[in-house]
Amino acid sequence: MNHLDHLYCVVDIETTGNRMTGNRMTEICIVRMRGDTILDKYSSLIDPEVLIPDYITTLTGIDNAMVASAPVFADVAEEILNFTKECIFVAHNVNFDYNVLRNEFKRLHHDFKRKKLCTVRLSRELIPGMRSYSLGKLCDDIDIPLINRHRAEGDTDATVILFQKLITIDQEGDIFNKFIKGNFKEGTFPPHLDRTQFDQLPETPGVYLFKDQGHKIIYIGKAINIRKRVLSHFYSKTSKSYLMCQEIHHIDHIVTGNELVALLQESDLIKKHYPKFNVVQKKPKPAYQILHYKNQLGIIQFAVGLVKSYDYSVVTHYNRAHAVEQLEQLCADYNLCPRYCSFKTKDDCTSHYKLKNCKGVCKKEELVSLYNLRAQQALDSLHHQNPNYIIQQPGRTHEESCFVLVRDGEYQGYGYVDRYTTINSLIDCDDFIERKAANFHTNQIIRAYLKKYGEQNVIHEEIAVG
Template sequence: MQDQLYTVIDVETTGKGILGNRITEICIVQLQGNEIRDKFTSLVNPEQNIPPFITGLTGIDNDMVRNAPKFHEIAERIIEMTTGAVFVAHNVNFDYNVVRGEFKNLGYTFTRKKLCTVRLSRKLIPGLFSYSLGRLCSSLDIPLVDRHRAEGDTDATVILFQRILSLDPDYTTINSFLNARSKEATLPPHLDVNLINQLPEQTGIYLFKDQKGKVIYAGKAKNIKQRVISHFYDKKNKEYALGQNTYAIDYEITGNELIALLLEAEKIQKYYPKFNRAQKKPVAPYRIIQYTNRKGVIQLAIDRSKNTDHSLEVFYKRSDAIEQLERLCFNYQLCPRYCSLQSTSERCSHYRIKNCKGICHDKESVALYNMRVQQALVSLKKQKETYLIREKGRSVDEHSFVIIQNGIYKGFGYVHQSEQVSHFDDFEAYLTLQKHTYHTTKIIKGYLRKHGENNIIYM
């Protein structure tokens, strides 16, 4: 290992996300063992505009790079210096993926072994408050000149890497990081590999947390460990940023996907995580409502509101609400006009429903018509049944349940197989109360569509 080649690299970029980043400056220092052998530094014409905020950070502007070589003009030099060498950088996945992306644009596959000085420092110099390059250099008395310029950051990283090599004289840590089966090269810089190894391969939810312990992403998975790791292999800008901001991961085993989905929805509503997109917007569903008009006729209508407490029924699509109203009209001989299925104020003329008894042109009494409306409403209320969904538990000796009471999601719980539980009141003792929302209703309806009544127990 003393003859191993390393190339310590830093790039400055246009800052347009990991996939759209173009290099504006690069510095490469080649080491053999602990000794510096070669160095290459160059501005690079990114062939695109440099945003003002990047210029403010690095000091590199469009004028500086206008006559600089383009990447393809220095590509051969980079290949020459990195061939047979381990690619070393502070937060290596960023620099490595940017360089690899530039070569991909040229039709060349760039593949090198990687070492991250952030992760190596956390392992070999534990207990520091921060492992950013600036803080590390300050803590270890490493000179850092021209911060956020490629050469200045590379020179500091070289000294840091030389310190790391001196702390690992038998190369035990470095060899373990270079092991093809090791996750060290793919994990974000702030996550301990032991934390990942301890994640369960079971169904449940997981929470990514930032440096302050704030939840920044909530997810569900059939295999928690596998799903968490997949985030770090994804090269999308959002996934990369998520990894860079993650310092800790919590999880909760649920035993089945239904409770995982419900719990994920609850966590998103509770924490409003920065990196979640779905389920964050409060959605106003469509609902069927009733009111009495000036003639005393009970009318049915479609409304859209977040408040569904007094709704007769809730829908996710307007077409579903219309279909239900048409069904009520047909089954109970109601008037399409008084069910909001046509906008005209004259007698009804629905294209399909022709069995109105004439309330819309005074051929039927209000009392008789309202009686049939009440029968229709009773049929809707009957659909709001109380039942529980029985599912697998977190272990072989327990089962789980989800309770829906009068059409409202109440929560979930777990019961040991040895417990004698059969009545509704018995289940409440094991119930974890949850909030009924648009999203939980959608999840439960989706489950029932998929599984039917196989796991349903009516109370």
């Protein structure tokens, strides 16, 4: 069928919010068309049955008093259903309007389904090179009058004129038919993003950064295939993805050559830039250490404390219970005094519910020097539990390789070397490493890698790397 023979309904909807789900409709306008010819128009305020937030009133001018006497959606649902019957649903950023309408029908237990066309996507294809594809800026640039912005009828009227221009440009209907058949494999691009920035993304592992108009980073992600992962955000129908895409003006990327370093670099960058749309890794996780120091009696004292609370730490844990459990085991294995391992006791160390092996240093029945010998042995055993190793990974090109360094059980950073360069010890890594801070998330990333791959590509200090 020729694109001029199709029935279209051009739609704009105003809502109580800007999310893809959970919004209620406050106004709708629909223009029914055959090809580029206008057949009819429907427009109505809608009582959303919830309060309209002040910021929405500021944007649209629609307040609670205006919709107080308007029909609720259930009263106009049948009319809207008939008005859009057999039509292709057209809107600027079509997924937003379409999903709002679908959700209103779902509340009435009706499954609303129409074929969709997005004038943002059509404009990108048929009017390339524009500074922005948001409705307001696009209308300014191609001289389309946009009166009563952010009201359903005003935005619909402008979208109709844009749609008519697009039909005229695509005289043969090839692009229209490609979109209507649903076999056009590009996502719904953010309206402010220059298409060439996406086209330049590589299909390799790395990190991508979404930025707003002022080049402020708003989201950081990692990917095995950067281009494919970025595109998945544009396809996503979640509220978070939709809102984020509305703010994306620029995309940067960093090629890492492998997923492990992509994960580590993503974690580091999130903590450095604190992006608006990243949630999980922004929350700080407390780290605990098994600490040691000599108390006023000259006895080596152990404790579990937060990282950096003391100068002398031995082992770092990201779960306090794990740290306490390890210290209990240390106390039992080396016959240490529970009191000097900072475990609570009532009268003397024998009152501890589990640990009963103290040799009496707390009662002056054992020499401090002998006790400290065992305490030092306990310390040495902890140090031996902290391995030194390198995880080898692919580099960014065939001519280089990558390594991740762990010293004393703590992540140190990563580096890239010429693939012909041989690293004989951990010390040799210092010439190439990019130092990074260890934290809960880097610990989890490396633990997950080792759990998945075991000793594969893991080189311990005594083994040469080449």
